[in-house]
Amino acid sequence: MRRTSGEEDEKKMRWNATELKLLMVFLMVLDHIYEFIPGTPIWFTYLGRLVAPVFYFLLAESYHYTRNRIKLIERLYLFGLIMLAGNILITYIMPSELGIPNNIFMNMALCLTFLECMERMHTVTDGRKRIVLTTVLLLSLVLLFFTEGNYFTLAFLLVFHYLRERTKQRDIAYGLIALAMTNLDFSYASLFLYNYQWMMVFSIVFFRIYNGERGRGLKYAFYFFYPMHIWLLYIISQMLQV
Template identity: 35%
Template sequence: MKKTLPLLTNFQLKCIAALLMVLDHLRAFFPVLPLWFRYLGRLSAPIFFFLTVEGFFHTKNRGRYAARLLAGGVVMAAGSGIITHFFPSDIGLYNNIFFSLGLGVALMSAWQQLQETGDEQLFKPVIFLILIAMLFTEANIYGIMMVLVFYRFRERKDLLTLFYVVGTLLPSLVSPLSFRQPLSISYNLSIQQFFVIDYQWMMVFALPFFFLYNGELGSRRPAAKWFFYIFYPAHLWILYLTRYWIFA
């Protein structure tokens, strides 16, 4: 009997992630909406990072892939800067996952070159600089974790699961630690801490979507390829301007 393939293509997963992202950003711009919109939004970035790593292995030109994402980041940063200049608001417009994803592709490229050439003098400093740069992007340490886990354990779903769960839960478990004095350590664990203050750990619930991916691209139309590059900045700019016009 034939094994049933997982259900979702790359494009379908991307659409799911985009929907979750919109819910997340709706709550970010309009706090009157339910907080659980933000909970659902925690699943979005991991799916996009997962698909970016998959794209790294399927693209014909990795350099162009990274450049396209980074160029998207530059265009979005410029657009956001122009919008916030002419329409200043009490809420910023800082989102820009393009830089996190683009540097993630650059990181994987450098890592692969290191493995293939063994040139540690060249590629270890490059990898180090990329890691430092990623810390200053939107995804920061979580972006680094996801790229490394999805890249290194792509063929080992058991290890991918283990390290992804640890990587998503550990920061939230450590964050309640407080060092008030050199020898005084407190641990303020509470329901509020995990469900109001720091709910990044909910990224762990994106895990099932990785197993639903069937490895297929899905739609091959040019519109599908450029969908995220246009939709991502556009929906943020629309939400920002809508909030501006409502509360101006």
């Protein structure tokens, strides 16, 4: 059966994972420029609210499709530790009051560890193994508190994974979590100056245009680009204060 022109146009409007990642990387850079460089317009970080949800949405997709989930988790821990070491070294050489709090790799690794433990709990019957899984699950939950993203990213990941085939319920659940970030304060100052995390709700647009395809991959590009641009912006911010 031949596709209609409308179906062809709709297909062209949809983006693969690589295309979404490249756009989000651009918006992420804008967000981090606002974070590190004084005087940057606040709308840079408004646009940055779209980034984390889309990356966790794509992380859930990677977890679903990968042939080796443990290897994916190990890779995130590896780059998380590399970035942690880099953060410590750079802030030791160029100390500041806030330092470098950014390390989304570690948060992603812990979120996937939690999810993997939950998945295995459904199939493991051995008592000792269940105790180990429960211990690792609880430990990852505690450690998440000390990472960038905190528990909201875990909530996002669980929604994206368990409601993967029910897109309407997924978007509603995600939207409610995003709107909960208003802290129920709907004043202008709260919504647009302090608690603008609610703008994450607009990421739903990108969930909808995702076509389910991987694209060209660029598997390791983000793993290297993310810490490098953070370190560069931090160094620039410190040089501007000299």
